[in-house]
Amino acid sequence: MPEYRKPNFDKFDEAIAQMMIDANNRGMKGLTTFLGVRLDEFGPGRLVARMDVRDEHVTPMGTLHGGVMAGFVDHVMGCVLYPLMAKGQWAATTEFKLNYLAPVKEGVLTAESTVLSMGRRSAVVRVEVEGGGKLLCVAQGTLLISEPPGARA
Amino acid sequence: MPEYRKPNFDKFDEAIAQMMIDANNRGMKGLTTFLGVRLDEFGPGRLVARMDVRDEHVTPMGTLHGGVMAGFVDHVMGCVLYPLMAKGQWAATTEFKLNYLAPVKEGVLTAESTVLSMGRRSAVVRVEVEGGGKLLCVAQGTLLISEPPGARA
Amino acid sequence: MPEYRKPNFDKFDEAIAQMMIDANNRGMKGLTTFLGVRLDEFGPGRLVARMDVRDEHVTPMGTLHGGVMAGFVDHVMGCVLYPLMAKGQWAATTEFKLNYLAPVKEGVLTAESTVLSMGRRSAVVRVEVEGGGKLLCVAQGTLLISEPPGARA
Amino acid sequence: MPEYRKPNFDKFDEAIAQMMIDANNRGMKGLTTFLGVRLDEFGPGRLVARMDVRDEHVTPMGTLHGGVMAGFVDHVMGCVLYPLMAKGQWAATTEFKLNYLAPVKEGVLTAESTVLSMGRRSAVVRVEVEGGGKLLCVAQGTLLISEPPGARA
Numbered sequence: 001m002p003e004y005r006k007p008n009f010d011k012f013d014e015a016i017a018q019m020m021i022d023a024n025n026r027g028m029k030g031l032t033t034f035l036g037v038r039l040d041e042f043g044p045g046r047l048v049a050r051m052d053v054r055d056e057h058v059t060p061m062g063t064l065h066g067g068v069m070a071g072f073v074d075h076v077m078g079c080v081l082y083p084l085m086a087k088g089q090w091a092a093t094t095e096f097k098l099n100y101l102a103p104v105k106e107g108v109l110t111a112e113s114t115v116l117s118m119g120r121r122s123a124v125v126r127v128e129v130e131g132g133g134k135l136l137c138v139a140q141g142t143l144l145i146s147e148p149p150g151a152r153a
Numbered sequence: 154m155p156e157y158r159k160p161n162f163d164k165f166d167e168a169i170a171q172m173m174i175d176a177n178n179r180g181m182k183g184l185t186t187f188l189g190v191r192l193d194e195f196g197p198g199r200l201v202a203r204m205d206v207r208d209e210h211v212t213p214m215g216t217l218h219g220g221v222m223a224g225f226v227d228h229v230m231g232c233v234l235y236p237l238m239a240k241g242q243w244a245a246t247t248e249f250k251l252n253y254l255a256p257v258k259e260g261v262l263t264a265e266s267t268v269l270s271m272g273r274r275s276a277v278v279r280v281e282v283e284g285g286g287k288l289l290c291v292a293q294g295t296l297l298i299s300e301p302p303g304a305r306a
Numbered sequence: 307m308p309e310y311r312k313p314n315f316d317k318f319d320e321a322i323a324q325m326m327i328d329a330n331n332r333g334m335k336g337l338t339t340f341l342g343v344r345l346d347e348f349g350p351g352r353l354v355a356r357m358d359v360r361d362e363h364v365t366p367m368g369t370l371h372g373g374v375m376a377g378f379v380d381h382v383m384g385c386v387l388y389p390l391m392a393k394g395q396w397a398a399t400t401e402f403k404l405n406y407l408a409p410v411k412e413g414v415l416t417a418e419s420t421v422l423s424m425g426r427r428s429a430v431v432r433v434e435v436e437g438g439g440k441l442l443c444v445a446q447g448t449l450l451i452s453e454p455p456g457a458r459a
Numbered sequence: 460m461p462e463y464r465k466p467n468f469d470k471f472d473e474a475i476a477q478m479m480i481d482a483n484n485r486g487m488k489g490l491t492t493f494l495g496v497r498l499d500e501f502g503p504g505r506l507v508a509r510m511d512v513r514d515e516h517v518t519p520m521g522t523l524h525g526g527v528m529a530g531f532v533d534h535v536m537g538c539v540l541y542p543l544m545a546k547g548q549w550a551a552t553t554e555f556k557l558n559y560l561a562p563v564k565e566g567v568l569t570a571e572s573t574v575l576s577m578g579r580r581s582a583v584v585r586v587e588v589e590g591g592g593k594l595l596c597v598a599q600g601t602l603l604i605s606e607p608p609g610a611r612a
Binding site: 097099101102116117124126135138140142 | 556558560561575576583585594597599601
């Protein structure tokens with residue numbers, strides 16, 4: 001994306017980015033553990049995350065289950081926003097769409113999550129997943145930004 | 154959907170439907186086990202599946218992880234086609250889009266997967282997920298139908 | 307959709323629905339004129355609209371231009387909300403996705419727009435377009451509801 | 460997109476690209492005339508097209524009708540493929556999704572259409588529309604490639 005088109009990310013908070021990485025590395029329960037997601041690099045409006053394709057991620061046909069890719073996409077779509085939000089705010093995907101571009105059998109999946117636009121209450125994010133030097137999946141979706149419980153909107 | 158709009162599903166194969174249910178109940182590995190998907194009812198161009206929201210499905214914010222819902226949606230989107238295809242053919246989602254309509258905290262998720270159109274090589278399927286008497290997620294996507302490995306197209 | 311899943315549309319305003327129909331019939335300029343959209347029936351959370359496929363809507367290949375269908379879908383997706391909103395509020399599509407199910411050559415297109423969920427600031431709407439007894443296009447998208455210019459949010 | 464991720468576009472046919480531009484400039488009837496689309500630059504897997512926002516493109520609220528943007532997106536999504544296909548083949552959008560990122564009031568819209576993956580029978584294409592130095596709309600969709608009428612598949 002040409003520089004001039006990019007949203008302004010003055011508020012990128014390096015400390016929150018590091019907290020996200022640490023929390024993830026300590027092992028969050030649930031979906032991220034099942035997937036084995038690693039949050040590797042945060043930048044302003046950008047996140048690179050990786051996961052290894054493991055046996056439990058593939059279908060009986062021997063290819064990655066689409067639902068595994070969809071879960072990975074949904075997860076990284078939201079995480080990219082945390083260093084851009086005020087402390088306590090949280091982000092939840094409200095809709096997204098993805099296209100699977102090629103079947104996947106093994107290896108490392110690298111997702112790049114990019115913020116395309118961001119307002120006070122929502123953001124639009126693109127996710128591209130590649131592996132083995134090929135683009136495997138592209139997605140775009142909308143995130144809603146919520147105030148911490150108890151806060152006044 | 155009014156009756157006249159529905160695609161024609163002459164080929165609905167009850168035996169394949171039962172095989173899908175049995176295989177699922179014996180426990181498929183991987184994503185379906187993590188989710189705990191139950192395939193409950195097959196009909197011509199229609200599938201009802203359920204899963205229980207468990208602790209490992211919710212985020213630290215206490216609500217269902219969007220990626221869990223997305224994985225559930227992707228899975229049931231494909232399963233509905235098996236009783237409509239020739240033996241050995243298989244179906245893979247090539248793209249889908251979903252909207253999350255309400256946050257989910259607990260309970261049973263019931264997905265209804267409906268075939269909107271079907272040709273020899275692809276199908277368009279809608280998935281609606283409800284829980285607690287509310288519509289929670291709607292999705293629509295495209296599935297590609299592949300010949301068994303070794304077959305000539 | 308089963309009755310119990312439907313959102314509650316207590317606020318359906320018959321007078322606004324009639325105003326929408328009248329304004330449309332008097333001829334709105336621009337896209338609706340190019341398309342020839344007729345708003346035929348409003349109900350709570352539901353709108354039926356029609357348009358005739360005309361020569362200027364088809365491509366050199368002799369089939370309806372996808373962009374004509376997309377414009378029709380976008381238009382009816384928003385209109386369905388007006389009788390459900392307070393006077394002066396307006397609705398704008400913020401995202402949608404559609405699948406074209408069959409090529410179209412001629413005849414009348416009938417779109418049914420259905421509100422799947424609605425809050426104070428946004429709504430999710432489904433559109434189905436049929437013609438010649440076939441389902442031709444399905445879409446789902448999100449609308450943002452805005453206050454009248456000058457109003458305090 | 461990094462170079463290595465790009466699909467291979469050996470077959471880019473400069474003559475077909477020029478024919479598309481000429482035909483468009485001579486004035487195609489219908490939607491492209493209503494929109495005023497100009498096809499400005501073709502490259503391998505890439506097309507830049509422009510249109511001016513005119514009075515008939517805006518709603519009574521004074522902003523670009525979403526359906527106009529959707530029509531523009533659908534059109535450029537397909538055109539980018541013609542120089543990559545064999546003579547006589549044609550491409551039709553089978554599904555797409557778009558997000559509107561900012562309201563538009565006037566000026567020139569510049570769409571960039573990029574092929575993300577392409578096989579013998581289908582392609583996935585991204586469209587980004589900008590104006591006034593801002594990203595206004597992003598879309599991704601699938602095109603089906605058809606043989607000329609009369610040809611054997």
